[in-house]
Amino acid sequence: MTDPLCIVAVDFWPLRIPLARPYRLSSHYGTLTHGQAVLLRVTLANGVVGWGEADPHAEFDGYTLEGVIEALKSRAPQLLGVSVADWVEQGLGLQHEGSPSAAIDVACFDALARARGVPVHALVGARQHEGIDSLWPTSNGEASDDLAVIDEYAAKGFKTYMLKMGDRPIEAEIERSKAVMAAKPGEVKIMVDANQGWSREEAQRYAEGAGDLPIVLIEQPLAADDLEGLAALCRASKLPISVDESLQSRRSVDAILRAGAGDVFSIKISKNGGLANSRAIGQAVEAAGKHILMNSMIELGVTQAASLQLGVTFKALAPCGHAYMSCLRMADDVTDFADCLVNGRAYLRDAPGLGIQVHLEKIQQYQIGDYHVG
Ligand SMILES: [Mg+2]
Structure with missing residues (x-):
């Protein structure tokens, strides 16, 4: 029998959303006008989903948007069949660093918390x-x-x-x-x-x-x-x-x-x-x-x-x-x-998982690509 907490699908979408106002940092970084992120969703065998996000800023974490996409393309297939309970409880998120790992790790915590009907902080x-x-x-x-x-x-x-x-x-x-x-x-x-x-x-x-x-x-x-x-x-x-x-x-x-x-x-x-x-x-x-x-x-x-x-x-x-x-x-x-x-x-909202609603139609509005595994 399939473990209901196993990941059966991984989807991710790189996005670009403008800032409300340009943001002038130091001369080292210049002025930012857009935010870029990759939203990632894991789906479990029981139908529960979990959300994660990578926020690449090459000067801060060494990752460009393209680098995150490449990393997730290679790692997403390896997540199929992984139990989010094992991921969280055995600390599998500690094996990798950087923003692609953040997207995967947060999605696994969110999915497990939603499956158990508890907020993420209760797992942390x-x-x-x-x-x-x-x-x-x-x-x-x-x-x-x-x-x-x-x-x-x-x-x-x-x-x-x-x-x-x-x-x-x-x-x-x-x-x-x-x-x-x-x-x-x-x-x-x-x-x-x-x-x-x-x-x-x-x-x-x-x-x-x-x-x-x-x-x-x-x-x-x-x-x-x-x-x-x-x-x-x-x-x-x-x-x-x-x-x-x-x-x-x-x-x-x-x-x-x-x-x-x-x-x-x-x-x-x-x-x-x-x-x-x-x-x-x-x-x-x-x-x-x-x-x-x-x-x-x-x-x-x-x-x-x-x-x-x-x-x-x-x-x-x-x-x-x-x-x-x-x-x-x-x-x-x-x-x-x-x-x-x-x-x-x-x-915090008193709600399971991260305690937020993620709007797929907004993701589709701002996506500059979409990737699906599983
Ligand atoms: Mg700072």
């Missing part, structure tokens, strides 16, 4: 939070640009803002930070993200110049592989240093912890290869007494929902907003995750 760990505050990012620019965004989104309930930096003189960025904090004393939390845009000397000057401001964290000030420089900065800076591009895998979390090269660890479900890998990274961070930032790429509601399901199981979330706003930054989404955000805070 013990729930610690009812909801999680979301941050809102601002583009690279001037304090006046930040303040216009902050005024708009504060009215919608957002309290934490991530200021993108990294391609202007350090003194200008220090003045920008001071001007924003002076305009909003005590009202908002600010974090900054340089996306690898600074030299060691520039990062040191920023940490000194802005060190007396109540900034929540400085993310990825230095090149991803400069753990020595990050460790020196962690020792010298009064402000916590967050690692994002440096945090690729379970191996990299160990290397960062050994080097003392991070105070906060930016977990992204797609970058970090899915729920099993991201949970293992978070557990290592918690065991080391460090903090977690649940962060996002430009991504759709499947990855955002997976991030929320995992985020509510971590005790060591950094005391600030986390990245659950990605769907609101897109002109459209293929899920209803945006409805989980209420007054700037993300709440």
